[in-house]
Amino acid sequence: MFIAMNRFKVLKEERDAFEALWLGRESHLDKNPGFIEFHMLRGPEREDHQLYSSHTIWASREAFEAWTRSESFRAAHRDAGENRNRRMTLGHPEFEGFEVIQKLENVAQKAAE
């Protein structure tokens, strides 16, 4: 499993607009082989921004990389409107990719979610 994260430092006055943009978009992720789960996360508030992180779980790094070369990827980034994002955030989003080296789960609690 592979987790792709993007960290966004969102200007505080742009938080509502940033959330509306993400929650209102048409996601193309579920058309992609190896896509497992996506979370949009609201993180801690800092002095000059609020941290957000998008967080996509893939079956493998290869599945993620195939997506970045797909038409679905281009469509998602066209829809998100890079210019609009740039005005809402301090700098560009910061990408970090992670390999899962251990997974533990509470099967009963997971089924209840």
Added chain:
Amino acid sequence: MFIAMNRFKVLKEERDAFEALWLGRESHLDKNPGFIEFHMLRGPEREDHQLYSSHTIWASREAFEAWTRSESFRAAHRDAGENRNRRMTLGHPEFEGFEVIQKLENVAQKAAE
């Protein structure tokens, strides 16, 4: 849902020891109400360290906070050996808590994992 993350900047020569410490520990997480899932993640390699992130999914922020006040939390941190960690990393781990504001999933792919 709430995701608690800790970011660790691990000295490159300590990577194997750091992974062995985590993978070999006795986890007490599954005894806790509201615990859903844990991942240990190996992130990007930087000039002077390799980034790791631990990443625990809870039913709510309240479930996470109850765990931090529990005997299970104290036992986990006693076992992890803070002093050992300090020598393996640049500085202390950096904690970030996130609220899940959107979740999308590929049910078929998830079942196959």
